[in-house]
């Protein structure tokens with residue numbers, strides 16, 4: 001609430017400022033700050049939250065501006081309708097520019113978006129029949145109030161209201177399920193999708209939001225100027241928008257405001273020495289990247305922390321939360337075996353980590369998948385969770401065929417996992433990591449989140465309550481607000497377990513959960529896994545710690561060179577000569593050797 005009040009107070013102050021002056025220069029500065037703020041707000045969603053770099057925002061700005069220009073001049077459209085249309089058109093361009101992001105990342109993506117900007121720039125310059133080229137389009141209809149075109153003061157007031165509205169809507173989106181999902185995409189795409197986040201859709205969404213706000217800003221400029229030409233559309237604009245976000249503080253809700261106000265004022269100040277403006281912007285970009293990667297907002301947060309030390313765990317009800325695991329309704333019914341993998345095969349050239357492997361996972365049991373290094377255990381888990389596609393075979397969970405399902409779809413269906421090498425969202429708090437696990441269990445969609453409807457607020461509160469219960473169950477409450485990456489290794493493993501449990505899995509797949517743990521931590525893990533099993537969650541774990549495997553498993557499956565060589569109760573498997581042979585590399589026929597080694601598996 002404090003954030004909303006602050007935002008409203010700033011907007012009111014800006015409005016009073018606009019009302020108190022008739023000076024066109026000052027009014028234009030205020031208007032420009034709002035225009036850049038709109039661009040930066042969307043760009044912050046894309047860059048700061050989804051982690052996608054775009055150097056083509058000028059193209060989207062142009063899409064909005066030309067859409068409004070052409071709609072009102074060539075098609076005589078109502079200027080208000082044209083503003084809405086321009087936003088929609090640029091959002092559609094956002095889908096277009098998002099397409100490459102589904103295939104390329106990082107610098108390659110930046111290059112592709114840069115190319116988009118260049119293509120638009122060339123198009124509007126060369127196709128002068130449509131876009132007017134350097135001559136531009138005149139007589140664009142401005143917005144009107146009571147039948148009269150906006151005065152400059154009205155333009156500023158409208159831009160302030162639009163900025164405030166956009167900020168509050170996007171904030172609604174970012175502080176909940178959608179914001180966390182976008183951050184998870186930035187953190188680790190594989191982990192995000194394994195936790196039920198549809199990564200590609202979220203990337204497209206981020207591009208669309210950034211494109212819509214940029215196009216809206218472009219349309220505002222075109223309609224306010226009543227003129228727009230190709231000179232507006234250049235690489236410097238794309239860089240300026242990027243700089244606004246980075247300088248203000250990428251990933252911070254206050255960043256776009258701080259960046260747009262500072263840089264608009266600076267650019268107004270430098271206007272009389274226009275030859276150094278680009279040089280200063282370039283220098284600021286380098287400065288922002290190297291010296292203050294968190295931008296002005298980061299510096300502000302540091303200062304605030306100094307005066308107002310962070311409270312310990314301020315998770316709602318964290319201290320009082322009752323230890324509990326959310327278990328999905330289906331767990332009460334369902335089939336037995338709950339998970340069936342039939343005849344799974346996978347080959348990488350000559351290496352065959354899975355050869356016709358079939359496994360039945362019995363409901364409510366702990367299963368261990370063991371085998372020497374390189375036996376194909378991780379590949380098996382990766383095939384079950386859709387990260388690796390099997391060449392042949394079927395995977396069925398509770399009667400549902402998962403072979404063609406997406407990674408996030410498999411998580412939604414009830415298979416959750418941890419990773420052999422930790423894949424936490426290291427910069428996010430423990431609570432946020434675990435809340436991302438709840439993503440696929442929450443029912444609030446885009447609109448209810450954007451508008452902060454009661455459903456979205458209820459779902460958020462419910463998810464937080466569940467997460468508090470999970471953290472208490474795993475004895476993590478004291479670390480709820482710590483960044484996950486700052487915790488000791490053993491605790492990080494437990495956070496990954498908590499995150500997987502938050503997806504409310506039918507079957508929990510754990511890839512070497514005891515790796516890197518000391519003997520005491522391994523023992524604690526064993527007890528914890530039994531408690532989880534006792535809550536009705538089926539477990540399949542890949543493990544090398546034989547003491548742990550033998551102590552807690554109901555059923556052990558042994559792989560060697562991609563083949564299942566044995567399975568059964570732990571004692572039976574332990575005594576199986578083929579297992580000993582696989583582990584010790586001794587000749588299967590050497591009975592004497594096998595007999596002496598069997599007990600030590």
Ligand SMILES: Nc1ncnc2c1ncn2[C@@H]1O[C@H](COP(=O)(O)OP(=O)(O)OP(=O)(O)O)[C@@H](O)[C@H]1O
Nearest residue numbers: 348351352353371372373374375376377378379380
């Ligand atoms: N993407 C890949 N491309 C080529 N070979 C692969 C790939 N993934 C796995 N392999 C090979 O498949 C075999 C099985 O690997 P996998 O990681 O599944 O074994 P593992 O039983 O989990 O081993 P460890 O216990 O050491 O983790 C190994 O020989 C590995 O090199």
